[in-house]
Amino acid sequence: MPRDAQDCCADPVLDRIARQTGRIMEVDRACVLVRDKDELRSPVQQASYGLRGSGHRFSVDQGMVAQVLATGEPLSVGDYRQLFWPLPHRATDTVQAGGSVPIGWGGRVRGVLSVATTDPTRAFGDRELGMLVDLSELTALTLQCMEQREQLESTLQDGVELLAAAVDLRDHGTARHSEHVVRLAAMVGEAFGLDGRSLRELTFAARLHDVGKIGVPDLVLRKAGPLNGEEWRVMQRHPMAGAEMLRRVPGLEGVAAIVRHHHEHFDGSGYPFGLRGEEIPIASRIISTCDAYDAMTSDRPYRAAMSHDVAVAELRSCSGRQFDPDAVDAVIEMVPLWAESEQELTLH
Numbered sequence: 001m002p003r004d005a006q007d008c009c010a011d012p013v014l015d016r017i018a019r020q021t022g023r024i025m026e027v028d029r030a031c032v033l034v035r036d037k038d039e040l041r042s043p044v045q046q047a048s049y050g051l052r053g054s055g056h057r058f059s060v061d062q063g064m065v066a067q068v069l070a071t072g073e074p075l076s077v078g079d080y081r082q083l084f085w086p087l088p089h090r091a092t093d094t095v096q097a098g099g100s101v102p103i104g105w106g107g108r109v110r111g112v113l114s115v116a117t118t119d120p121t122r123a124f125g126d127r128e129l130g131m132l133v134d135l136s137e138l139t140a141l142t143l144q145c146m147e148q149r150e151q152l153e154s155t156l157q158d159g160v161e162l163l164a165a166a167v168d169l170r171d172h173g174t175a176r177h178s179e180h181v182v183r184l185a186a187m188v189g190e191a192f193g194l195d196g197r198s199l200r201e202l203t204f205a206a207r208l209h210d211v212g213k214i215g216v217p218d219l220v221l222r223k224a225g226p227l228n229g230e231e232w233r234v235m236q237r238h239p240m241a242g243a244e245m246l247r248r249v250p251g252l253e254g255v256a257a258i259v260r261h262h263h264e265h266f267d268g269s270g271y272p273f274g275l276r277g278e279e280i281p282i283a284s285r286i287i288s289t290c291d292a293y294d295a296m297t298s299d300r301p302y303r304a305a306m307s308h309d310v311a312v313a314e315l316r317s318c319s320g321r322q323f324d325p326d327a328v329d330a331v332i333e334m335v336p337l338w339a340e341s342e343q344e345l346t347l348h
């Protein structure tokens, strides 16, 4: 039975699985219960259809669910009311026939798919149990894919941080700057309504936009004075060099394209390809504007930081030429909120 029930957000995927299972099986109660990752025992997270308690997490130590979790064997019941253990959330006191089957992958039982009906004329025989087993196998495939995607995301995040650390080592003092740009770009990306995947690529690219500087010689990278023509040509290779590095990493192809174009200008006067307007990926336009604002308002060895007002005036004067006017507007709108959150981060 459920104990220690806690409210939490219902997982949308689990909710959908529960709802579809209820509809396909033509029953009025369905729930999917999934163990916490790496937990061999309880607790489980529940999503349900026709039951209260969706999104709850609780411990399972007895009842059909506990038995299926322990044995990995499907179970059916002709009348739930004849079971001796109390039923979850008092919501099953009217249910009659039903069944529970394990959800497993990787040699482990990871959860349980349960259904029940309040219809006294419905039976739950081998055919129904077989259907439920088929649905649990589909559920297992779905959850396994989600787990693998999470692992890939985590590996990618580690890789991004590793590369960013390598850039920070080569170009001292850039770590704070790139972290600032990541957070400001994320806010601006949200204001632009970018979806989850695009936002993730935007933040990875913001962190790594100068990764190609790893290949720029110290004489150029750390030169205190202005660069001469040849030195500029060397420096201007860094977007292409960075993109070449990143496009070889599976999962970072989109990030590579953003990095490749982070020095393009809205009017076509940038590099490496002289793209203009919307030919430039939106994430590249956002990053170049955020990068410029943070660079202008930060101290540099050769100049003091500009004030916010001066930096804003500079962004406005370059709007439509170097920068996307929409990105300029969004950055200026987001900066107060971003500055506040940066201050909070510093205090903590």
Ligand SMILES: [Fe+2]
Residues within 6 Å of the ligand: 209, 210, 238, 262, 263
């Ligand atoms: Fe750059």
